[in-house]
Amino acid sequence: MFYIVALPETGDHGATPSRARLRYGWASMKRRFPLFLVLAAAAACDPPAPTPPGANGHPSASPNATIFPAPLSTESPEAIDGGARLPPPDGSGKPSPADAPPPETMRPATPIAPEPVPYQTSATGISLDLALRWRDVPPPPRAPEVSADGIREAQKLTALSLKVDLTDAGRMRAELTGRAFPLPAHTELRARIDHCGTIVVWPNATDYRVIAPGALRALLGERRVDVMPLSAGTVRNQGEGKRFGLTVRKLELVSSVGTMKLELGKVPESGDGGVLLCRAVVELGGIDPKSPVCQPGEVPLFAAYSWQEGGGIGLEVTSFQKRNDLPAAGMLVPPPGVRHTPSGLPAVPQGIFLSSEELGAFRVSALPLPPVRDPSVPGEGFVAVNHADRPMFLLLDGVPVVAVPPHAERYVIGPQRGRYLAQWRTFLGEKVLPPHPTEMPARIAHGSVADAGAPDGGP
Numbered sequence: 001m002f003y004i005v006a007l008p009e010t011g012d013h014g015a016t017p018s019r020a021r022l023r024y025g026w027a028s029m030k031r032r033f034p035l036f037l038v039l040a041a042a043a044a045c046d047p048p049a050p051t052p053p054g055a056n057g058h059p060s061a062s063p064n065a066t067i068f069p070a071p072l073s074t075e076s077p078e079a080i081d082g083g084a085r086l087p088p089p090d091g092s093g094k095p096s097p098a099d100a101p102p103p104e105t106m107r108p109a110t111p112i113a114p115e116p117v118p119y120q121t122s123a124t125g126i127s128l129d130l131a132l133r134w135r136d137v138p139p140p141p142r143a144p145e146v147s148a149d150g151i152r153e154a155q156k157l158t159a160l161s162l163k164v165d166l167t168d169a170g171r172m173r174a175e176l177t178g179r180a181f182p183l184p185a186h187t188e189l190r191a192r193i194d195h196c197g198t199i200v201v202w203p204n205a206t207d208y209r210v211i212a213p214g215a216l217r218a219l220l221g222e223r224r225v226d227v228m229p230l231s232a233g234t235v236r237n238q239g240e241g242k243r244f245g246l247t248v249r250k251l252e253l254v255s256s257v258g259t260m261k262l263e264l265g266k267v268p269e270s271g272d273g274g275v276l277l278c279r280a281v282v283e284l285g286g287i288d289p290k291s292p293v294c295q296p297g298e299v300p301l302f303a304a305y306s307w308q309e310g311g312g313i314g315l316e317v318t319s320f321q322k323r324n325d326l327p328a329a330g331m332l333v334p335p336p337g338v339r340h341t342p343s344g345l346p347a348v349p350q351g352i353f354l355s356s357e358e359l360g361a362f363r364v365s366a367l368p369l370p371p372v373r374d375p376s377v378p379g380e381g382f383v384a385v386n387h388a389d390r391p392m393f394l395l396l397d398g399v400p401v402v403a404v405p406p407h408a409e410r411y412v413i414g415p416q417r418g419r420y421l422a423q424w425r426t427f428l429g430e431k432v433l434p435p436h437p438t439e440m441p442a443r444i445a446h447g448s449v450a451d452a453g454a455p456d457g458g459p
Contacts, residue, residue: 104194104196105197106213108210108225112340118328122324125171128163131159131318132161137395141421150361158178158353158354162175166271167271168272170194172189173188176188183200187346190208193275196289202346206338208338209342210340214229217428221427228286229286230283231288232287233288234253236251243317248266260304261303264301265299268297271297275294275295275296278299284315300317302314309431311429355414359401360416362415365416367418369417379441381414382411383444391403394422396415403427
């Protein structure tokens with residue numbers, strides 16, 4: 001084995017530099033030759049250090065091949081499209097979702113393999129109450145016959161509320177507890193960290209359906225499962241704040257769908273369960289649920305959506321508690337014994353959210369209004385007519401009472417004769433019409449029939 005020894009330059013100016021170096025090097029070698037032999041012998045006894053596996057692509061390659069060139073300055077950094085670089089995870093010790101194996105994408109036609117029943121009966125995590133907030137909801141009218149108690153009770157029954165359980169092992173169960181969703185009360189949305197997508201579990205737990213990534217917005221907005229395009233979007237840091245005494249990081253996310261203001265709170269007990277709720281929240285705003293915005297140990301506590309086509313909706317956690325007694329078997333995705341179905345959704349009977357008695361309680365007494373002479377108006381209650389090409393919700397006195405499918409109508413019995421405020425809107429608030437006074441009984445229409453003139457109840 002031979003070594004190349006670097007020799008110092010000489011100060012001999014009586015010859016050319018190259019000859020001076022050669023003379024000095026040879027003289028130096030003669031003087032130090034015994035030391036050179038010792039070093040060479042020692043090197044021959046010690047085997048060369050092994051090349052790290054995979055460092056240069058081949059175990060027999062030269063050690064010099066492990067030196068990689070620096071990246072070109074033209075290479076783009078790994079940052080979210082158009083926004084600032086996100087801060088690292090919260091230090092909970094859990095790996096970032098980017099470091100974990102990529103989750104498997106759920107496919108509607110493919111059943112999800114059943115999970116084994118866990119050995120432990122309880123799981124650690126958090127439970128929270130979540131509320132969707134509609135914008136521009138009119139207050140009830142002020143009149144002697146208006147029953148504030150009856151309207152208040154109806155508001156509670158139709159509140160857009162959910163109960164959500166998140167485990168640190170990465171399971172989410174969200175139960176719709178209000179009546180005014182496009183899906184019936186007690187429908188569940190479930191997700192797991194190793195899969196990307198959501199399942200809808202029927203209220204009686206007989207069936208479930210897979211909702212592919214990108215279809216959550218259509219599911220809640222229009223009772224469809226069409227997959228919409230998702231993007232990384234643009235993410236901008238908006239500083240920090242406080243909610244429930246927790247430190248939150250504030251972000252603004254912009255996609256082709258709209259702009260979302262998001263506040264993520266540090267709750268280490270949520271673990272990977274917080275990632276699942278975050279995925280659903282950002283997907284609703286048109287952002288890819290695999291976004292690095294969602295980190296273990298963080299929970300979305302607030303979100304405000306402003307849509308490109310106008311309007312918006314809010315989402316807010318109203319309470320939460322840390323848990324170590326969540327039923328582990330009750331968090332499985334899919335639940336044991338539930339049948340996979342590739343089509344259909346849980347039905348909302350006629351899309352009417354309140355009984356005739358609950359609607360009648362909006363007023364303490366009827367008004368003696370003159371009889372209606374229009375033959376299209378029923379003798380009592382009202383007919384809600386939707387001429388638009390998407391589902392519309394009708395509110396009376398600020399309370400959602402019926403959801404009408406596209407190009408359909410619903411007959412609702414219950415409201416007493418009198419004056420009400422009626423308002424049409426989409427569930428996610430992309431379209432919100434101004435409220436208009438209506439006398440019951442009535443025919444309340446939205447949109448117009450082709451070649452049939454102006455609409456009856458709003459543009």
